[in-house]
Amino acid sequence: xxxxxxxxxxxxxxxxxxxxxxxxxxxxxxxxxxxxxxxxxxxxxxxxxxxxxxxxxxxxxxxxxxxxxxxxxxxxxxxxxxxxxxxxxxxxxxxxxxxxxxxxxxxxxxxxxxxxxxxxxxxxxxxxxxxxxxxxxxxxxxxxxxxxxxxxxxxxxxxxxxxxxxxxxxxxxxxxxxxxxxxxxxxxxxxxxxxxxxxxxxxxxxxxxxxxxxxxxxxxxxxxxxxxxxxxxxxxxxxxxxxxxxxxxxxxxxxxxxxxxxxxxxxxxxxxxxxxxxxxxxxxxxxxxxxxxxxxxxxxxxxxxxxxxxxxxxxxxxxxxxxxxxxxxxxxxxxxxxxxxxxxx
Numbered sequence: 001x002x003x004x005x006x007x008x009x010x011x012x013x014x015x016x017x018x019x020x021x022x023x024x025x026x027x028x029x030x031x032x033x034x035x036x037x038x039x040x041x042x043x044x045x046x047x048x049x050x051x052x053x054x055x056x057x058x059x060x061x062x063x064x065x066x067x068x069x070x071x072x073x074x075x076x077x078x079x080x081x082x083x084x085x086x087x088x089x090x091x092x093x094x095x096x097x098x099x100x101x102x103x104x105x106x107x108x109x110x111x112x113x114x115x116x117x118x119x120x121x122x123x124x125x126x127x128x129x130x131x132x133x134x135x136x137x138x139x140x141x142x143x144x145x146x147x148x149x150x151x152x153x154x155x156x157x158x159x160x161x162x163x164x165x166x167x168x169x170x171x172x173x174x175x176x177x178x179x180x181x182x183x184x185x186x187x188x189x190x191x192x193x194x195x196x197x198x199x200x201x202x203x204x205x206x207x208x209x210x211x212x213x214x215x216x217x218x219x220x221x222x223x224x225x226x227x228x229x230x231x232x233x234x235x236x237x238x239x240x241x242x243x244x245x246x247x248x249x250x251x252x253x254x255x256x257x258x259x260x261x262x263x264x265x266x267x268x269x270x271x272x273x274x275x276x277x278x279x280x281x282x283x284x285x286x287x288x289x290x291x292x293x294x295x296x297x298x299x300x301x302x303x304x305x306x307x308x309x310x311x312x313x314x315x316x317x318x319x320x321x322x323x324x325x326x327x328x329x330x331x332x333x334x335x336x337x338x339x340x341x342x343x344x345x
Contacts, residue, residue: 138220
């Protein structure tokens with residue numbers, strides 16, 4: 001293939017005329033936006049140990065009252081995107097959020113989708129669209145786009161959770177904003193009780209509901225039991241994984257990011273193929289190791305790491321006696337909708 005012309009090869013007067021007319025020649029920039037074989041990726045393999053995050057997060061609780069913070073969060077920023085851009089990957093934002101006893105984070109709604117993965121603590125809750133979702137370690141709670149939500153804490157110990165949002169994408173689309181609202185009235189309905197068991201629907205006359213997110217809280221106790229049952233039922237299955245889905249449609253729980261739980265048997269290593277979406281891993285239980293593009297990250301409980309797309313990842317359980325359990329998120333639903341999803345094996 002012939003070498004493409006460079007910008008500096010063009011006469012200065014011609015370049016100045018292009019600039020004055022808000023024009024840019026494509027050919028000097030073509031390989032930057034259309035590189036051969038593999039996309040240009042800013043996302044770097046990165047790890048955020050919880051042992052480093054937690055004391056700084058608790059210190060933030062001492063330094064900034066909730067009234068001045070609204071949401072007391074430390075953002076897990078990927079250096080490849082620039083820390084100031086607050087991105088874990090091209091489409092994912094991560095944050096560790098702290099709520100102290102007696103605090104209430106006021107109601108608002110926003111265009112980005114969010115989920116909360118509870119890291120530690122009890123007796124806190126998120127109210128989403130009037131549904132009170134209690135928080136227990138490992139639970140996944142959805143805050144879909146446009147839904148009113150607020151956080152409260154009735155206990156006596158700090159509560160921490162991991163926020164995962166599609167904020168970078170929505171911000172890039174110039175569609176990101178929020179609206180403040182009043183405290184919500186609690187409704188009696190709870191989707192996690194109505195849809196408590198797979199394969200069972202709530203009435204003999206069941207019809208698909210117009211409500212796009214019928215289940216907002218996915219209890220870890222149920223997800224963990226499903227993984228253990230799957231591993232026991234299929235002892236030769238290599239990838240013991242479940243996907244968080246809508247109980248009404250069977251589709252992804254949200255429409256831009258995908259959410260999953262993974263179990264590694266004692267001593268097991270599992271290679272995940274190189275796929276187009278970036279991935280974020282959070283260790284809920286156990287001791288593990290993640291190999292990303294030649295970099296090894298030992299993970300303890302509540303540690304989080306990120307892998308760029310088009311990169312194979314190997315997960316390893318460092319314990320020979322007990323399983324390890326991961327939560328992970330990726331950009332697969334978005335890639336599939338755009339028609340750019342690839343699995344390169």
